[in-house]
Amino acid sequence: MADADNPTEMIADIGRRARHAARTLAGLPTAAKAAGLRAAAARLRGAEGDILAANARDMAAGEARGLGAALLDRLRLDPPRVAGMAAGVDAVAGLPDPVGQTIDRVERPNGLRLSRVRVPIGVIGIVYESRPNVTADAGVLCVMAGNAAILRGGSEAVHSNRAIHAALAAGFADAGLPADAVQLVPTTDRAAVGAMLAADGAIDLIIPRGGKSLVARVQAEARVPVLAHLDGINHVYVDASADPDMAARVVVDAKMRRTGICGSMETLLIDRAYPHGRALVAALAAAGCEIRGDAATVSLAGVAAAGPEDWDTEYLDAIASVALVDGVDGAMAHIARHGSHHTDAIVAADAAIAERFLAGVDSAIVLWNASTQFADGGEFGLGAEIGIATGRLHARGPVALEGLTTYKWIGRGTGQVRG
Amino acid sequence: MADADNPTEMIADIGRRARHAARTLAGLPTAAKAAGLRAAAARLRGAEGDILAANARDMAAGEARGLGAALLDRLRLDPPRVAGMAAGVDAVAGLPDPVGQTIDRVERPNGLRLSRVRVPIGVIGIVYESRPNVTADAGVLCVMAGNAAILRGGSEAVHSNRAIHAALAAGFADAGLPADAVQLVPTTDRAAVGAMLAADGAIDLIIPRGGKSLVARVQAEARVPVLAHLDGINHVYVDASADPDMAARVVVDAKMRRTGICGSMETLLIDRAYPHGRALVAALAAAGCEIRGDAATVSLAGVAAAGPEDWDTEYLDAIASVALVDGVDGAMAHIARHGSHHTDAIVAADAAIAERFLAGVDSAIVLWNASTQFADGGEFGLGAEIGIATGRLHARGPVALEGLTTYKWIGRGTGQVRG
Incomplete structure (x- = not known):
């Protein structure tokens, strides 16, 4: 079990379960992933009452803590927003699956046939702030691209995130996807973020979604590669x-x-x-x-x-x-x-x-x-986006499913040796 | 001028000059870059005597310091190795240029025409050990892909690296490429490596080439993205x-x-x-x-x-x-x-x-x-390689010119607004 008192051990345990889930997800056909997402969308719709009740707790706590109007607006869910979240999940289920796509291929003079094929990245950590819809949006984008996701949302949205995550998990279970395909870090302790950023080997990529100070902290501390979204000047x-x-x-x-x-x-x-x-x-x-x-x-x-x-x-x-x-x-x-x-x-x-x-x-x-x-993944025809990358490596601009994959080289020979 | 007594300032100065050179290189046509490389290859051939004399100094110092036979072999240059280095530079000049290639394009329903086009990464730092040929190999691969390179070689190869770098720089000057297209860090002080690894914003990517302890140090310290080459088990x-x-x-x-x-x-x-x-x-x-x-x-x-x-x-x-x-x-x-x-x-x-x-x-x-x-860029038809990436982001397996580029999104419209 995850031990919230020891963030490093907790993240290591979550990471092991994520790696296990990622191995399963990497081998699933598109239809199986899409069925899992559609089941999750249905569960989100069915859980509207639970999600709104959880969100009401977060809103009340936020108001009591004196959160600003903009922050409260980002936190707020209502029936149209829950419906939009579910519709977004269904939309991702309908996107072309990048996994298994051949990027290019060549036959070498010695007869070795080489191809580059897209594969999932593996385990992706998402660190985000007050928008609870990220729990669904980011989680299902990772899964549709064959990755396991570890989500760490902000403390102000904790009840909303748990309710949304429970609906996703129930939908995945309905459709036979691994239970650990999307995990929500059970604590909003800041030390958990530090443990994620240090989890080189357990987490393959961290994507921060939030304001400047969050992204700056992630970039300053991370030992794990980061796909960051900085200012838009x-x-x-x-x-x-x-x-x-x-x-x-x-x-x-x-x-x-x-x-x-x-x-x-x-x-x-x-x-x-x-x-x-x-x-x-x-x-x-x-x-x-x-x-x-x-x-x-x-x-x-x-x-x-x-x-x-x-x-x-x-x-x-x-x-x-x-x-x-x-x-x-x-x-x-x-x-x-x-x-x-x-x-x-x-x-x-x-x-x-x-x-x-x-x-x-x-x-x-x-x-x-x-x-x-x-400047938006939807407007670019990507169907969704997990963010707009402002770094120069791996992916740039709107990032959706393809940006959540990498590739491997596959060589098929007939006994070739270098000699 | 670079101040070797203050590694942070020295790398900042080198980085500014590299950024300036990178802006020029990014806009050069393939033929101009190829001409620069061919001129560098000619200068390498012409400088064979200087390079071998410099290498003899490094070899004598290495023997005096008691370097092992394997290390001395990596350090040693002879006429065939210098000829091979020049031939390698000519070969890179003949490779297809990834810069400007269109990865994909789409016309959106609103008429906005989008394309993804390969562009250079910008400024690439190479940290390497005893093989002086890396000075030429890595430097020209970066330049052919439109990047400026900052090279920091090992202390045991310092004279060889300087002689090779001088030949490259002379060739670039012959062909009108920026003088700072490839810079060699003037000190082999370890603090210079630390300054490079911390030069987020000045250096876009660090590529370590060397043994486990070098790569481990780079990965542990770097604030700049790293394209690492780890064990091959x-x-x-x-x-x-x-x-x-x-x-x-x-x-x-x-x-x-x-x-x-x-x-x-x-x-x-x-x-x-x-x-x-x-x-x-x-x-x-x-x-x-x-x-x-x-x-x-x-x-x-x-x-x-x-x-x-x-x-x-x-x-x-x-x-x-x-x-x-x-x-x-x-x-x-x-x-x-x-x-x-x-x-x-x-x-x-x-x-x-x-x-x-x-x-x-x-x-x-x-x-x-x-x-x-x-497992080799040449055998994969890439014409060369700057290393074999074992990470999961950006590039995987043998990395040559394409792996030294990124992309930008270009949208051509007719006055479209989101509205």
């Missing part, structure tokens, strides 16, 4: 060649559609030669955005003076910084200095300029004539 | 259905062709139902291999008793452990317990059994009817 550059209606539409959407998501624009860069800059800034202000401008834009109506820290700030709010730049080269230089390699966009009619931007900006996602708010 | 399983001549040929090659490489077999697993086990063990012994057997094989001629540690030992020598197992399931259970996820092979005529092994053994490379000594 995203830019939209409006080139002199941009259509003014399109520019206003893209910029307002990029900033204001949802201001609290990582794909939202934080800095607007306007080509000094763009003739409609004043109207563009006015459109953004009219949409309710507070604007902090550089020396060249601060004279415009509704623009306050930006401080040096503004160019490096992820507001996650209805605030944008605005600067004039010297064409696409000026924009790329600004982004290279201040960007976070997440998502950056250009609005331009000139295709050659746009292609220079797409090639030259070193971000996980670069967009031409489209809103940065498309 | 490789198995050959000989099934009851195996052709006896093929089995003997593959097993002897897997163990004895070269015993000191990571792809060599360390443990032979023989199906209890295989009728030719005695002859197989005799063939291995006749090839000069010391054999340590389990209870069932220790009675055979020339077999000593294995201790419990033998099953977990990478001998890298003319020694093998041998055990009888109960069919392919017994073999897979043994490998799951003792293997290092590097390279494992089955010899079998029964295709169904072989496919179970290929699917069920969780190693970077799994082979059917072929020697484990094929």
Whole structure:
């Protein structure tokens, strides 16, 4: 049994059970995994009352502890959110299974036939904060890609997470998936996170889902590889060649559609030669955005003076910084200095300029004539996402099933030796 | 200037120059990179005298310090080795360039056209030991994939490395590549390695090339992602259905062709139902291999008793452990317990059994009817290798140019917004 008093032993025990489950999951056909997910979705729907009752306890405790409105909103479940969670699980069950896909193959001159085939990563740890839906979303993405998941949610969502996890586990049992396919760490003690981060060999990959301080702690401490999602200090550059209606539409959407998501624009860069800059800034202000401008834009109506820290700030709010730049080269230089390699966009009619931007900006996602708010696994056709990776290794940008796999080399010979 | 007295500042300075070079390299066409490599190969040939003189200094110092014969052999350069190094650089110049390749593309229902395109990783640190050829091999692989390299070689090869690096740099200059495309850390102080491992943000990836203690130190200390190459505790399983001549040929090659490489077999697993086990063990012994057997094989001629540690030992020598197992399931259970996820092979005529092994053994490379000594980038058609990755993230097995790249998502729209 897991011993919550000794986090290292507890995680080692959970890790052993996860490894065992992972070996089984790795060999399951797509249909068996999909059946397990559909059964879990059905159990989630059936457990709506239990889940909402558990969530009510968490909400009451959160209110008593004085959690902020944004945090309470992330914590809150209601019937549509539970239904959405179940629908999300069903959607993942219908995604193409990456496991077993052949990436490439070659026959060597000596007759050895080599192929690279996708296989699960193994045991994936997810460390997250207040959103209880992550328990279902992340758990089933891991399982559909053939991995066992170890989930460690935040203390404020503990009852909600347990109720959701119980429904998943019941669904997996209904369909014959391993009981330990998704385990929820039974304690919300911070030491359990430390033990997970140190569990090199037991856990193959840690994915933090949460705010900056969580991700920073995970990156600072982890001995296990981390797929991290850092800031989205995203830019939209409006080139002199941009259509003014399109520019206003893209910029307002990029900033204001949802201001609290990582794909939202934080800095607007306007080509000094763009003739409609004043109207563009006015459109953004009219949409309710507070604007902090550089020396060249601060004279415009509704623009306050930006401080040096503004160019490096992820507001996650209805605030944008605005600067004039010297064409696409000026924009790329600004982004290279201040960007976070997440998502950056250009609005331009000139295709050659746009292609220079797409090639030259070193971000996980670069967009031409489209809103940065498309930075999302669903919008990219991945069906779901476990996060948007801002590192450079393994997977970059929206990560869904394929990013939760690795590959092996398979060689089929007829007795070949090196000799 | 780099300040060798302050390793953190020195690596920060080297890292800034590497980042600058990486930005230039990322935008270069294939032909420009290839021309740089060919010029470097020409300079290596032209500098043969300088390189051999520098190597003679290292060899004299190594002998004076009492380095072992194996280490001295790794350190030694001679005209054929210098010619081989230059030929290797030319070969990398001729490899297909992964940068700019489109991995996949999709047009979304809203008309947004998305593609994933390979791009360089950025700045790669290589930490290695006594083989001076790594200076050329690893440096040019990084550059051909569009990355800047920071090389930190061992103190015993310091003069050889400097001479080789000078030739590379001269060749790059001849062809107009950035001077900082490949930098050699000017000190062999161990603190420089620590500074590299801590240089998160300045260095994107660390690749250790060397023995267990080096790799272990890198993995224990690194705050930068690591592409590690750990033990090769490789198995050959000989099934009851195996052709006896093929089995003997593959097993002897897997163990004895070269015993000191990571792809060599360390443990032979023989199906209890295989009728030719005695002859197989005799063939291995006749090839000069010391054999340590389990209870069932220790009675055979020339077999000593294995201790419990033998099953977990990478001998890298003319020694093998041998055990009888109960069919392919017994073999897979043994490998799951003792293997290092590097390279494992089955010899079998029964295709169904072989496919179970290929699917069920969780190693970077799994082979059917072929020697484990094929675990090599050249043999896999990659043209070269920077190592054989035994981790599960990013790249697995032999890593060459593609493994030194990542990707970005490029989206081309017509004014799409999420709305």
